[in-house]
Amino acid sequence: MTDDVDEGGEAGSVDHTDRPAPSTPKPVVVVVEPETPGNIGTIARAMKNFGLSELKLVNPPDLDPDGEAYGFAGHAREDVLPNAEEVTFEEVVENYYTVGTTAITGEDDRRHERFPFKTPVELRESLRTVAAPTALVFGREGRGLNNDELSRIDEVCSIPAADDYPVLNLGQAATVLLYELRELTVSETQLPDVSVTRAEEADIEQFHEFFEAFLAATGERSHRRERNALLMRRLLGRAHPTDREIHSLLGTFRKANAKLEHADFLAAKYDEPLYSRD
Structure with missing residues (x-):
């Protein structure tokens, strides 16, 4: 040595x-x-x-x-x-x-x-x-x-x-x-507790509903929506999101879906063309 x-x-x-x-x-x-x-x-x-x-x-x-x-x-x-x-x-x-x-x-x-x-x-x-x-x-x-x-x-x-x-x-x-x-x-x-408490399953399921609504509002084709919704389920299944994480995501997608719905409403009201669905 x-x-x-x-x-x-x-x-x-x-x-x-x-x-x-x-x-x-x-x-x-x-x-x-x-x-x-x-x-x-x-x-x-x-x-x-x-x-x-x-x-x-x-x-x-x-x-x-x-x-x-x-x-x-x-x-x-x-x-x-x-x-x-x-x-x-x-x-x-x-x-x-x-x-x-x-x-x-x-x-x-x-x-x-x-x-x-x-x-x-x-x-x-x-x-x-x-x-x-x-x-x-x-x-x-x-x-x-x-x-x-x-x-x-x-x-x-x-x-x-x-x-x-x-x-x-x-x-x-x-x-x-x-x-x-x-x-x-x-x-x-000195290390913090690294154990993770997974968010309530009801909240995680609500997130998946918001995400699927988001995919539909953005004009994703049916087969792509199903595939991406499944990939998101797999991702969150591995990630074990916490309450704070899932509630933050819920708030973001709730606002995104509301804005997309409002955009569709305005386009129909003023006979404007919708954004590209391609």
Whole structure:
């Protein structure tokens, strides 16, 4: 892994929307012999983003409060990073259900240390059933976890990437994995509720009546009216319009139909030619 890490600004809203509460213990994050303080800061920031707080470091470099780690940590400099605990690899495997991460996987079951492995999404579903203290273990920037360490890990996770360059930067890999596990670690996010309540069927049916009247008033031929009315039904069937959306459309077509009827009335009254029906 390379250690080219970019420092970014804070982003995102502070509004929160309720989500189902996580039902499994939140994992701790372990980084084994990290070489670059900036990567530690990036991981701490990702932990803060996705609801994790316990960071454990195996043989880390010095973390200067005025240095790169704290500069890259964002608001995690206030809690996650200063509370990071230095531990040994032995302590991790003895006290936690462990998930090791690797970019290089075994191609078959002859590579027992790295096979089988799970993708982050598969790991998320697997951890739903693990009611035990869990540690997500990341390796060194250049070499990752070695085979001896992986042989002592309970599960192995790998992020799918391009075959010709599957190795992610350490901070990036941690961010991707923690993002995919967010359903287990974050009970609410800044995103609004995306559920849609479909408008009343009576209102939707009234819209279809208005639309068919509109097609008739514009002079559409019978077969075209039937086809376009059917296409509109299919479109709204997929779209699931809300009350606000369907009532806005009802108002628009009500006015359009009234104006078309008035145009026909004036044309007949003053013996004017109707607009083109072609």
